[in-house]
Every structure is written in C-alpha cells, then in structure tokens.
Amino acid sequence: MSSERTPPEPESFGDPPQPEEIDLSKIHGSILREHDEPAEGRESVPLWLVTIMMALVFWGGMYLAFYSGGFRAESFNPRRGMAGGAVDSNDPATLGRRVFTQNCVLCHQATGLGVPGVYPPLAGSEWVLGRDWRGDNHLVAILLNGLQGPVRVGGAAFDNAMPGWSILRDEEIAAVLNYIRTAWGNTAPPIPVEFVRQRRGLTAARAAPWSAGELQAIARESAPAPAPQPADELPFRRKAAR
Amino acid sequence: MSDLLQSLNPGTPPDARSYVERAEIDASLRAPVLLFFGTGVAWLLLGSLLGVLAAFKMSFPHLLDSADWLTFGRVRPAHLNIMVYGWASAVGIGVGIWLMARLCRVAPRHRGLLIGAGIAWNLGVLAGTIGILAGQSRSIEWLEFPGWATPILFVAYALIGVWGVIMFRFRRPGHVYVSQWYLLAAFLWFPWLYATANTLLIWQPVQGSVVGAVNWWYGHNVLGLWFTPIGLASAYYMIPKVLGRPIHSYYLSILGFWSLALFYSWNGMHHLIGGPFPAWMISASVVASVMMFIPVITVAINHHATMRGHFHYLKWSPTLRFTVVGAMTYTIVSLQGSLMAIPSLNNLTHFTDYTIGHAHLGLYGFFTMTMFGAMYYIVPRLVGWEWPSAAMIRWHFWLAASGVALMVGSLTLGGFLQGLELNDPQVAFLTSLKTVAPFRFVRACSGILLSAAHLVFAVLFIRMLLRQGGPRAEATLLSPPEIPAV
Numbered sequence: 001m002s003s004e005r006t007p008p009e010p011e012s013f014g015d016p017p018q019p020e021e022i023d024l025s026k027i028h029g030s031i032l033r034e035h036d037e038p039a040e041g042r043e044s045v046p047l048w049l050v051t052i053m054m055a056l057v058f059w060g061g062m063y064l065a066f067y068s069g070g071f072r073a074e075s076f077n078p079r080r081g082m083a084g085g086a087v088d089s090n091d092p093a094t095l096g097r098r099v100f101t102q103n104c105v106l107c108h109q110a111t112g113l114g115v116p117g118v119y120p121p122l123a124g125s126e127w128v129l130g131r132d133w134r135g136d137n138h139l140v141a142i143l144l145n146g147l148q149g150p151v152r153v154g155g156a157a158f159d160n161a162m163p164g165w166s167i168l169r170d171e172e173i174a175a176v177l178n179y180i181r182t183a184w185g186n187t188a189p190p191i192p193v194e195f196v197r198q199r200r201g202l203t204a205a206r207a208a209p210w211s212a213g214e215l216q217a218i219a220r221e222s223a224p225a226p227a228p229q230p231a232d233e234l235p236f237r238r239k240a241a242r
Numbered sequence: 243m244s245d246l247l248q249s250l251n252p253g254t255p256p257d258a259r260s261y262v263e264r265a266e267i268d269a270s271l272r273a274p275v276l277l278f279f280g281t282g283v284a285w286l287l288l289g290s291l292l293g294v295l296a297a298f299k300m301s302f303p304h305l306l307d308s309a310d311w312l313t314f315g316r317v318r319p320a321h322l323n324i325m326v327y328g329w330a331s332a333v334g335i336g337v338g339i340w341l342m343a344r345l346c347r348v349a350p351r352h353r354g355l356l357i358g359a360g361i362a363w364n365l366g367v368l369a370g371t372i373g374i375l376a377g378q379s380r381s382i383e384w385l386e387f388p389g390w391a392t393p394i395l396f397v398a399y400a401l402i403g404v405w406g407v408i409m410f411r412f413r414r415p416g417h418v419y420v421s422q423w424y425l426l427a428a429f430l431w432f433p434w435l436y437a438t439a440n441t442l443l444i445w446q447p448v449q450g451s452v453v454g455a456v457n458w459w460y461g462h463n464v465l466g467l468w469f470t471p472i473g474l475a476s477a478y479y480m481i482p483k484v485l486g487r488p489i490h491s492y493y494l495s496i497l498g499f500w501s502l503a504l505f506y507s508w509n510g511m512h513h514l515i516g517g518p519f520p521a522w523m524i525s526a527s528v529v530a531s532v533m534m535f536i537p538v539i540t541v542a543i544n545h546h547a548t549m550r551g552h553f554h555y556l557k558w559s560p561t562l563r564f565t566v567v568g569a570m571t572y573t574i575v576s577l578q579g580s581l582m583a584i585p586s587l588n589n590l591t592h593f594t595d596y597t598i599g600h601a602h603l604g605l606y607g608f609f610t611m612t613m614f615g616a617m618y619y620i621v622p623r624l625v626g627w628e629w630p631s632a633a634m635i636r637w638h639f640w641l642a643a644s645g646v647a648l649m650v651g652s653l654t655l656g657g658f659l660q661g662l663e664l665n666d667p668q669v670a671f672l673t674s675l676k677t678v679a680p681f682r683f684v685r686a687c688s689g690i691l692l693s694a695a696h697l698v699f700a701v702l703f704i705r706m707l708l709r710q711g712g713p714r715a716e717a718t719l720l721s722p723p724e725i726p727a728v
Binding site for chain 1: 257260261262264265268344345347417419420421478479482483484485486488489490491492493494495497518519520521522524525526528529532533535536539540543547585622623626627628715716717
C-alpha cells in the first residue's frame with residue numbers, strides 16, 4: 001500500500017524514447033532552437049534597496065501610529081492615533097450627531113427648522129426644550145413610539161405622522177435627544193441613558209404612535225441629572241457584551 | 243545524430259534528450275492550451291466591441307439605446323467581465339499551464355481535466371455574459387455574472403487548480419524556478435478569492451458596508467493575486483529564455499515573491515478611502531499599498547538587470563518586445579497605484595477617470611501585453627509552424643501600444659482635471675463633466691485602435707492555426723536581425 005503512495009520515478013512518465021530512436025526531423029525548429037529552461041543568478045540584494053525597504057517599514061509603522069484610530073473597530077476618524085484619547089463614537093455628541101444625520105435629517109433638516117407646514121422645527125421647539133406642561137418623559141415617548149395627528153409647534157400647526165424609533169438603542173436615543181437639545185442655539189439639560197431605559201420599560205406594551213392630546217394628559221416628569229459614566233461602561237462595550 | 247543537430251542549428255548544445263522532453267510536453271498540451279487561447283481571442287474581440295460601444299456611449303448617450311441589452315448599464319459590465327474572465331483569465335490559464343509543465347519538465351497527466359475545464363470555463367463566461375445582457379447583472383463590480391453562472395466557473399477553475407497542484411507534485415526533481423512559485427500560488431489564490439467573494443456576497447450575503455469591503459478585497463486581489471503572478475511568471479520565464487541568460491538574482495526573486503504575498507491582499511481597502519469603515523482598515527490598506535514598492539522595485543531590478551546590455555533584442559523578438567513593454571508597464575502602474583492609495587492624492591483621483599486609466603494600464607499595458615508576448619512564444623511550439631507575417635506582428639504591436647498609450651493618457655489627464663474641479667466647491671458638477679467630455683471622446687477613439695490591434699492578432703492567430711504563409715526555417719522576427727538570431 002505505502003509503496004503505491006510514493007510518487008513513481010520521473011522516468012516512468014511518458015517514457016521518453018532514447019536519443020538514438022528520435023527522429024529529430026519531426027521536432028519543430030522552434031523547439032530545437034530554443035535556449036535551455038531559465039536559471040537564476042546569485043547576485044546579492046543591493047544595499048540601496050535594503051535602505052529603501054527599511055525606510056518604508058519605518059514610515060508604515062509611523063503611519064499606523066498616527067492614523068490607525070487606535071485599531072478600534074468603533075473609531076472612524078483616521079486622525080485619532082494610538083494616543084488619540086476618547087474614541088469618537090463613545091463621545092455622545094458625535095454619536096448624537098450621527099444618529100440625527102442618519103435618521104432625522106430628512107424631515108427635520110440639518111438646520112433643525114423642519115419644513116414649514118409639513119415637518120415641525122426642532123430649533124426652539126417647546127417640545128424639545130420641555131417648556132410649559134411638556135417634560136422629558138414626553139420627548140422620550142415621542143422618540144420611542146412616534147407622534148401622529150395635529151400638533152402645534154412654535155405657534156404653527158402641523159398634521160403629519162412621525163414614526164417611532166424604538167429600533168434605536170437607549171444610548172442612541174439619549175445621544176440624539178441631547179444633540180437636538182444643544183444644537184441650533186437650543187439649551188436644555190441632557191437626558192441620561194437610564195431615563196430612556198426606564199421609559200422604554202414603562203411603554204413597552206404600546207405599539208401605536210401618540211397623539212398630542214394623549215401626551216398632554218400625562219403628567220410632566222423630568223429626568224434626574226445624569227451620573228458620570230464609568231470608563232468601562234461605555235456604550236459600545238455594553239453592546240459587545242450583549 | 244549530433245551532426246544532424248549541429249546542421250539544424252549551429253551553436254546549440256546537442257542535448258537531444260531535452261528536445262524530446264519539450265516536444266512531448268508541447269504535444270500533450272496542444273489541445274488544452276490552444277482551446278484556452280482560441281476562445282480567449284474570440285472573447286477578446288467581443289469584449290473590445292462592447293468596450294468601444296460603452297466608451298462611445300459616454301460621448302453619445304443615445305447611441306444604440308433602442309434595445310435594453312445594448313444600454314450602458316449592461317454593455318459596460320459585460321465588457322468588464324468578458325475581458326476579465328473570457329480573455330485575461332483564459333489566456334492566463336493557457337500560459338500558466340504551459341509554463342508549469344515546461345518548468346516541471348514532465349509530460350502532463352490528466353489532459354482531460356484541462357479540456358473539461360476549458361469547455362466549462364467558456365460555458366460559464368457565455369452564461370454569465372448572456373445573464374448580464376439579459377438584465378440579471380448582480381451589480382457588484384467584478385462579480386456581475388448572475389449567481390447561476392458562477393458555480394460553473396468555480397468548478398472549471400477548481401479543475402485547473404487541481405491539475406496545477408498534481409503537475410507540481412510530480413515535477414522532475416531539481417530546482418524550482420521562480421515562475422513556478424508564482425504559478426502555484428496563483429492556482430491556489432484564485433479559487434480562494436472566488437469562493438470567498440461568492441460565499442460572502444451571494445450565498446450567505448453579509449450586510450451593510452462589509453459588502454463594499456468584501457467586494458474590493460476581491461476586485462483588487464484578482465489583479466494582484468491572480469493576474470499579477472501569472473504575468474510575472476511569464477515575464478520571469480520569457481526574458482531569460484529568449485535572451486539565453488540567467489535571471490539576475492535568485493535572492494531578489496524570493497524577496498519579490500514573498501513581499502507580494504505578504505502585502506497584496508491588504509490593498510483592496512484603499513478603494514474605500516473616505517468610506518464608512520473603521521480607520522484602521524483604511525490605514526492598514528494605505529500602508530500595505532505603499533509597501534508594494536518593495537516587490538515592484540525588486541522585480542523591476544531583477545528584470546532590468548537581466549535585460550541590461552540586451553535591449554537591442556527588442557528590435558527583433560516579438561515575444562521579448564511585448565513582454566518587456568508589459569514588464570516595464572508593471573513597474574509604472576504599480577508605483578502609480580501605490581501613490582494613488584495615499585489619501586491626499588486619493589482625494590484627487592477617487593471617483594474620476596484617472597482610476598479607469600490606471601485600471602486599463604494594469605490589465606492591458608501590463609497583463610495583456612505580457613500575455614501577447616507569451617503567446618508569440620508558445621503558439622509556434624504548439625502548432626509546429628512559424629508566425630506567417632512579421633508585418634502583421636508589427637501592426638499588432640504598434641496598434642496595441644499606441645492604443646493603450648492614448649487611452650491611458652486621455653483618461654489620466656481628463657481624470658486629473660476632473661478631480662481638480664470636483665474638489666473645488668466653486669465649480670458646478672456639470673462643469674467637471676464638460677471638462678472631461680473631450681478626453682472621453684479621445685478615449686473612445688483609442689478603443690478603435692485597440693480593437694484593430696485585436697483584429698489583426700485574431701487574423702494572424704487563425705492564419706497560424708491554418709499553417710498559412712509557407713514554411714520558415716527561422717523564427718518570424720520583427721525586423722531582419724543584424725546578428726544571427728538565437
């Protein structure tokens with residue numbers, strides 16, 4: 001058995017006839033004319049090439065040190081190097097801006113002014129800033145389940161439907177709310193992630209969007225001031241742990 | 243006996259044994275290699291036609307747009323896929339299996355595998371092309387063939403890969419030449435690339451931006467880990483073979499091969515600079531792209547030092563002229579590609595015609611020219627006939643060389659101006675299109691030159707198969723040599 005597995009001697013392939021038996025006139029001239037199969041010389045690698053290689057390797061290491069984003073999956077900014085401090089996405093302001101650009105900007109516009117008569121503004125909106133009877137709980141509720149039907153914002157009337165965004169994670173909802181509460185001249189205190197999580201638990205059974213009237217019937221609640229986040233409890237770590 | 247040899251070609255060592263060996267290898271590979279070459283040339287003609295049509299549609303949008311299958315969105319991917327799989331891969335396989343057998347110095351076994359693979363390969367390309375023209379393109383660049391065509395191509399490829407490994411396994415003992423490393427690697431790399439891309443994009447598709455990452459990992463690696471090793475294997479063989487001198491340095495060969503293997507598969511992400519990807523992916527790709535300086539310079543030194551003092555051979559030898567032009571273009575296009583990966587330059591060239599010029603310089607200026615060179619060497623040995631017309635070879639060379647120079651020149655300059663205007667917020671987008679329009683027209687005209695070159699070559703190839711032009715005692719050279727031909 002084992003002898004069958006060893007490759008046969010090369011001579012057994014094709015069994016080339018002995019030179020005396022060959023009719024060379026049958027072999028085409030191009031084959032007779034050609035040189036032997038190529039061989040390789042043994043010249044050494046030139047020193048200048050070694051120098052260039054070492055310079056390139058040094059440059060490559062430096063480039064990665066400065067522009068690798070610390071090799072973190074959540075870092076999208078090449079300017080953040082190994083020693084680049086906080087990672088962009090864990091910075092709530094960056095996350096909030098990104099969530100807004102990806103989901104909200106089509107209707108509410110980059111200016112936060114919405115489209116008159118169609119989409120309400122966020123800039124200076126009493127709903128966003130939590131004026132009068134409106135509290136943080138109302139704003140979170142709108143984000144989670146949406147808002148449908150007639151509503152007055154900034155003295156103008158709107159009648160449209162906003163879908164709920166419960167698909168977003170609590171961290172993303174908190175981040176985008178804090179973004180719209182501090183952008184375009186808005187100034188309102190941040191809403192902590194814990195508050196969003198608590199409200200989501202309370203309204204988990206509800207699927208339909210709210211109406212303005214329904215919301216007004218709910219008492220105003222304010223979120224507690226956020227506790228400082230410990231470093232190992234950053235949003236993306238938590239996502240990875242799930 | 244040795245008297246007869248001496249009289250046939252004075253100066254040749256009377257090693258009848260090696261003649262028989264070569265004649266046997268060539269005879270046993272005649273059918274499969276000519277199958278790949280012949281169908282490849284046919285696809286080349288069709289691909290050229292579609293390419294020229296797509297190029298003129300950029301200048302005349304309503305040209306031939308009455309039928310769905312002639313619209314730009316179908317003609318352009320059909321052109322790309324025919325050129326990549328129908329022409330370049332097929333001729334690359336033909337050259338690759340011939341080189342592998344010659345360097346293993348053993349008459350190949352299992353010719354049926356190769357012929358079956360050749361037929362399946364062409365059926366796969368045909369099915370895929372019909373699929374694209376019928377509107378079933380998958381709209382993933384370089385992988386537009388519909389999902390029901392790709393398994394045929396994969397099976398065909400797997401047969402060739404298996405044959406290559408068997409060939410190498412039963413080689414005659416002795417030194418393994420650098421071309422064999424490249425060919426064996428290419429035979430293993432391509433099925434890996436093709437299976438990975440098809441699995442992750444079609445059968446078990448990934449979601450979101452990862453699609454882009456897989457797509458360009460594949461697209462760039464087809465160039466770097468499939469066409470590049472075959473092209474380099476061919477150049478590494480043809481240059482010393484025609485000159486009858488050893489390649490300059492074994493150590494440079496090692497360095498060039500392993501640095502290519504180490505760095506190339508990281509390169510694809512440089513197509514995604516500015517895209518929604520973690521910074522390290524892009525930056526690692528930028529570094530690996532610049533590191534490609536190492537294999538490119540190494541191979542360039544090795545080829546140039548082998549050629550040094552023998553450049554006058556380019557006046558005579560068709561093989562050497564095509565191969566050396568291709569090898570020099572390899573150096574140029576690779577250094578250009580490394581520079582294009584640097585983000586500050588990429589800002590200018592990304593999304594412009596400059597990139598398209600670069601792609602054609604690589605796949606045509608380097609790979610296709612190298613393959614033409616190899617075919618000029620291989621086909622006479624398979625057919626047992628010399629090329630029927632030196633004038634037609636000259637026409638082929640100058641039409642192809644001027645065509646690709648004009649194409650790359652117009653796309654590069656036009657793309658450069660386009661990039662400047664795209665980056666200038668004061669300039670309207672429409673203005674950048676008007677700037678690039680005349681360059682696109684010139685580029686379309688250059689396609690006519692290339693198509694003419696291919697037509698000349700196709701006619702020459704058919705005349706060769708028909709053994710026209712009368713028997714010749716010597717090789718067909720581009721011009722009468724001033725010294726005796728070797």
